[in-house]
């Protein structure tokens with residue numbers, strides 16, 4: 001049994017599909033927590049109320065056994081308990097998952113995104129940047 005402050009206790013990871021990608025997430029958790037498991041930074045800092053009020057976590061899906069031509073269902077991921085084989089077909093644009101619909105963060109990238117970017121112009125411009 002895995003226990004943490006962030007996730008409900010779980011024994012194993014289960015497979016779901018998110019926008020055509022197979023991913024493994026902790027069973028027994030709300031789907032938004034599973035998205036956080038996949039993409040800690042973007043979901044933790046995302047614009048989510050976590051209690052069913054904002055609808056920013058909305059997603060569209062098919063359950064295992066739904067025919068491909070069946071209309072998509074929709075739900076709020078902060079209220080929806082994940083199930084094995086879930087097929088998520090669309091996400092509210094607020095749900096950005098690294099490696100799925102957002103670029104993976106480069107491990108070599110500085111942790112502080114607010115730091116000013118180094119100028120890419122001439123060496124003189126770089127020198128001027130360093131003096132300020």
Ligand code: FES
Pocket residue numbers: 048049050051052053054055056057058076077078079
């Ligand atoms: S996070 Fe606001 S409704 Fe789900």
